[in-house]
Amino acid sequence: MLTTAAVCHAPHQSFKFEDIELAEPQGTEVLVRITASGICHTDISVQQGKIPFSLPGVVGHEGAGIVEAVGRGVTSVRPGDKVLLISPSCGGCGPCTTGHPALCEKPALRWSGVRNDGSPVATLQGQALGMRFLGQSSFSTHALVEERTVLAAPEDIPAETLAPFGCGVVTGAGAVLNVLQPRSNQSVVVLGAGAVGLSAVIAAALTPATKVIAVDMVPERLALARELGATDTINGAETGDLTAAIKEAAGGGADHIVETTANIKVLEAALAALSRGGSMGLVGAPGGGEAATLPVVPFISGAKNLRGVVMGDGTPAFLQALMELYRQGRFPVDKLIRTYPFEQIEQAMADASSGKVIKPVLTFNP
Ligand SMILES: [Zn+2]
Ligand SMILES: [Zn+2]
Incomplete structure (x- = not known):
């Protein structure tokens, strides 16, 4: 045809x-x-x-x-x-x-x-x-x-709202709900308040994590992150020391970080702000085979975790759950x-x- x-x-x-x-x-x-x-x-x-x-x-x-x-x-x-x-x-x-x-x-x-x-x-x-x-x-x-x-x-989800569930939404939501799985009273830092990052913010707000910290350089996006459940925001354009700003907002160190910016400097600064036993999920893919520096000894002694996340490790059942959460007004x-x-x-x-x-x-x- x-x-x-x-x-x-x-x-x-x-x-x-x-x-x-x-x-x-x-x-x-x-x-x-x-x-x-x-x-x-x-x-x-x-x-x-x-x-x-x-x-x-x-x-x-x-x-x-x-x-x-x-x-x-x-x-x-x-x-x-x-x-x-x-x-x-x-x-x-x-x-x-x-x-x-x-x-x-x-x-x-x-x-x-x-x-x-x-x-x-x-x-x-x-x-x-x-x-x-x-x-x-x-x-x-x-x-x-x-x-x-x-x-x-579901018939009642408008097509234009439905469409992004297949990549951007499942990627951000799954990074938090399937991969990092924050526990009670933990902190979740989301680097980048684009579609993937804001989906991660909405997801983090559905968990028992009590600190959801969004990082971006655009004030409007940070305001939207708050509306969607972020408890704190950091404007990277106004922050000289991102590591210190994350540590301060998270109350010592970040338990979970979702990296969506694909910016190596942001990644490295945030990595240094992980708590003992903390985890970072890498979602944003930099072009051109860029590499990040990993400070090995603090990583070992701090028992930190770093893992790549593909499509939020989502399954059809997980997508069905996200669509239902949307219908309930929770996503x-x-x-x-x-x-x-x-x-x-x-x-x-x-x-x-x-x-x-x-x-x-x-x-x-x-
Ligand atoms: Zn995509
Ligand atoms: Zn297969």
Whole structure:
């Protein structure tokens, strides 16, 4: 079928709207009419040439929509169902079979650009396109995805609110609720009050941690962090010594830190503010293979923990819980979102890059 996609032809080029030929669903594939797609920094990184992907291609990995058709092997959804697109997984590897599908050992599902059998998902004038970006390629009026990338969603969550649950929301919420798991009276420091960081703040406010400290350089974002449950804020632009500021706010040292800024200086300063036995979860990915310095002896003597977090180690069940918490008014991610018509993708990307908007979400006319 023909569908309209925002095609990225080469790094540093604007998106071009093209009518691409999308394959029909086979086997366990699902054809989804996209109704909303969030924009995440990983999409921007491809356009900026910082993350390699087969181009020309279609990115976008925070899709939500309506199932239009399914392959014969699909059992979990049917045409007409409202769905959230989630991180792809194989279902058969070690992490997948032990409850960690976000850590799936088949990176080809995220990056290969083609179907599992190697055939193209879509073509443009006969040329195969790089598709199924992070399992999706949702900057398109339709996406052809695997069944495991699709999760049935409640009818009453608006598509534009639903879309970011698949990456930004689950990444921030899962870092706190699945990975760090703060205990009673502990402190949680969130570095960066973007979509991932603010999702972490909302999550931390649902735990028995009694100090939730947001760090950013934009006063409006810090004000929003307070509204969403932060008990303290630190404006990094007004702080000469971030380590000392975190220690002071946390009352000695931080029990948990969620790093979303991808800024090595921020990471290193915060690392030095960890309490004995404290943990830092790394979420923000710096480009260009940057390395951080780890002071080994204080790290050992302080029994500190450092771990990478992928997609919040989220499962479909965890996403269902987050969607229900949203419906109950306890996970108000709608406060992070600004919508743009699909046609205004360039403006939305620019506003995401500059930080003017926390979570831009594209909306699609039927
Ligand atoms: Zn993302
Ligand atoms: Zn797997």
